[in-house]
Amino acid sequence: MTRVWVSRPEAQARSTCAALVQLGLQPWSQPVMEIxxxxxxxxxxxxxxxxxxxxxxxxxxxxxxxxxxxxxxxxxxxxxxxxxxxxxxxxxxxxxxxxxxxxxxxxxxxxxxxxxxxxxxxxxxxxxxxxxxxxxxxxxxxxxxxxxxxxxxxxxxxxxRKACTEAATALAQSDFGLMPNDCTLAYSGESIQLIHTALQAAQRRELLARTTIVPGPRVAAIAQELGFSRVIQAQNATDPAMLAALAAVELRI
Known part of the structure; x- marks a missing residue:
């Protein structure tokens, strides 16, 4: 089963996680920033x-x-x-x-x-x-x-907006990124930068190679500059757009 890292703040992540479950995917909710x-x-x-x-x-x-x-x-x-x-x-x-x-x-x-x-x-x-x-x-x-x-x-x-200090620890204690179908949802330029910061050296190569869904060309350019190699652009940061981009990836896997 494809696992999906939902990196947005907890209040916004709930609807995304529920939608992922409906799609038969396994959400992993770990915010990289707090409001x-x-x-x-x-x-x-x-x-x-x-x-x-x-x-x-x-x-x-x-x-x-x-x-x-x-x-x-x-x-x-x-x-x-x-x-x-x-x-x-x-x-x-x-x-x-x-x-x-x-x-x-x-x-x-x-x-x-x-x-x-x-x-x-x-x-x-x-x-x-x-x-x-x-x-x-x-x-x-x-x-x-x-x-x-x-x-x-x-x-x-x-x-x-403050960086979530628990993100790096939670990521280090998980095996997220080790499975080839693991996928990350990043919602802004700031969040993709915080995701990159949270990556431990041992996980960085794997996670940078996994699919990362971002809302549009500006955030895609930031992700690619940071070394994310499989960046997919959604039309925008809404759940329907991000999940449509994810579904298109799922169909190709």
Whole structure:
């Protein structure tokens, strides 16, 4: 039976693991990063949320951004202010917003910053105010590009991504990677880098040679640069897309 390493944080991994079981595969859930909400919003970020009605566009980078961003908004706004266009990087993030009562537009295929920037609503944003709900750090391309288009962009970090210190130990104590059909699901450039860091010397050669599913060309390029030799690109990081790519690999095995 093919074993599949699900490397995403535990809360997001549950649905993936359940879907893998339905496909007759054996999931191995071991996060390489953890999500930690900030203890409190910085004063400047608190002001951003209080001034939400002054923004023309609000962007949510991830489901975690929705979880913590909506909580921050609800602390100051009994109802979401009118006149703000809500955008999500992907469908899962848009669905999370919808569950919170907020309708959001999202790209339908690539589901990344580049696809979001291609949406018509972001084509002409000169002098518009845009708030981005996100984690600490991360890619800057979205904010940089919108600023270059003339927008006034404010980043509102809500949580931190930290490396899971148990990942390397758990991997060393397992036999994952020794079977030729073992496969890894990596969901971002940061996660593939953390997976590489977690590899012990004794396992590195085997795991680098196993199939690794990634969401798109940017993460694929990072994986290949790190030495992963069998990298398969999914259309995006959603369960349907990642599992479709995995199923295609399964058919060829």
């Amino acid at each position: 930690h909400p900030l203890a409190e919003l910085a004063p400047a970020n608190r002001t951003m949320v209080m001034d939400l009605d002054l923004y023309q566009v609000a962007i949510f980078i991830s489901q975690n951004a929705v979880r913590h961003g909506v909580a921050a908004i609800e602390a100051f706004w009994p109802q979401v202010p009118l006149g703000v266009a809500f955008l999500a990087v992907g469908n899962a993030t848009a669905r999370a917003l919808q569950q919170a009562g907020i309708l959001a537009e999202a790209p339908q295929v690539a589901m990344d910053s580049e696809a979001l920037l291609a949406l018509p609503v972001l084509a002409e944003v000169e002098q518009q105010r845009i708030i981005i709900f996100k984690g600490v750090g991360g890619r800057t391309e979205l904010a940089d590009t919108l600023s270059a288009r003339g927008a006034r962009v404010d980043n509102c970090p809500l949580y931190e």
